[in-house]
Amino acid sequence: MPERTPLLAANWKMHKTVAEAAQFVDALLPRIAATEHDVVICPSFLALREVVERSRGSAVRVAAQNMHEAEEGAFTGEVSATMLVEAEVDAVILGHSERRQLFGETDEALARKVPAALAADLEPILCVGETEEARDGGQTEAVLERQLRADLAGVEPTRLAEVTIAYEPVWAIGTGRTATPEQAQEAIAFIRDVLREAGAEADRARIIYGGSVKPGNAAELMAQEDIDGALVGGASLDPADFAAIVEAAG
Numbered sequence: 001m002p003e004r005t006p007l008l009a010a011n012w013k014m015h016k017t018v019a020e021a022a023q024f025v026d027a028l029l030p031r032i033a034a035t036e037h038d039v040v041i042c043p044s045f046l047a048l049r050e051v052v053e054r055s056r057g058s059a060v061r062v063a064a065q066n067m068h069e070a071e072e073g074a075f076t077g078e079v080s081a082t083m084l085v086e087a088e089v090d091a092v093i094l095g096h097s098e099r100r101q102l103f104g105e106t107d108e109a110l111a112r113k114v115p116a117a118l119a120a121d122l123e124p125i126l127c128v129g130e131t132e133e134a135r136d137g138g139q140t141e142a143v144l145e146r147q148l149r150a151d152l153a154g155v156e157p158t159r160l161a162e163v164t165i166a167y168e169p170v171w172a173i174g175t176g177r178t179a180t181p182e183q184a185q186e187a188i189a190f191i192r193d194v195l196r197e198a199g200a201e202a203d204r205a206r207i208i209y210g211g212s213v214k215p216g217n218a219a220e221l222m223a224q225e226d227i228d229g230a231l232v233g234g235a236s237l238d239p240a241d242f243a244a245i246v247e248a249a250g
């Protein structure tokens with residue numbers, strides 16, 4: 001089975017000014033100097049360049065939190081893959097549940113965004129996950145399969161493993177409720193099966209967990225066979241906490 005490099009991503013959402021981002025990077029880098037994992041910081045668009053410049057030569061890679069699928073055009077307020085690549089950004093979060101719920105991000109748009117990111121050589125970090133209602137109704141696998149099939153419909157099977165999937169149960173995001181390691185492992189193993197059925201080299205695909213990951217629960221989650229890292233919101237705002245999560249990945 002191919003080795004998968006763990007990926008730990010800090011999703012800052014709409015937190016941190018440019019000055020605060022700079023302080024964070026300066027505090028984080030000495031704490032993760034020995035890591036061999038992929039450490040990804042996802043700041044606001046405005047702080048992308050600061051994080052790129054300040055983390056040069058380190059394990060840190062930089063991701064945007066969203067992008068538009070078109071090259072350019074009359075899309076007020078949007079940013080394209082080309083613009084992100086010019087800013088030396090490496091990756092982009094797509095389909096975060098906050099974008100789906102609060103900003104109307106659709107599976108149809110994601111089916112265009114994921115291939116657009118790949119075409120520009122940006123690593124897509126595609127978020128999928130069920131609501132509490134869906135979980136309680138026994139619909140978790142149906143929701144995950146529907147989102148994956150829809151959002152990845154435009155990706156050639158040979159490139160599917162280049163997409164990092166973040167399993168983020170909506171009920172665990174920002175709520176302090178974490179999926180148990182067993183729940184997360186079960187859902188992520190299912191996601192790997194869906195990718196395999198879609199023709200992906202699924203053992204190579206990175207699938208990470210997100211939802212109230214903290215220093216205290218990270219090791220147990222990431223010890224699970226199929227969990228290849230974490231997408232961290234709240235606990236990623238503090239450099240010591242985020243560094244502890246990076247360390248917990250082994």
Ligand code: PEP
Pocket residue numbers: 011168172173174175176210211212213231232233234235
């Ligand atoms: C997220 O924003 O993707 C997330 C998982 O947030 P939190 O860690 O705060 O639950």
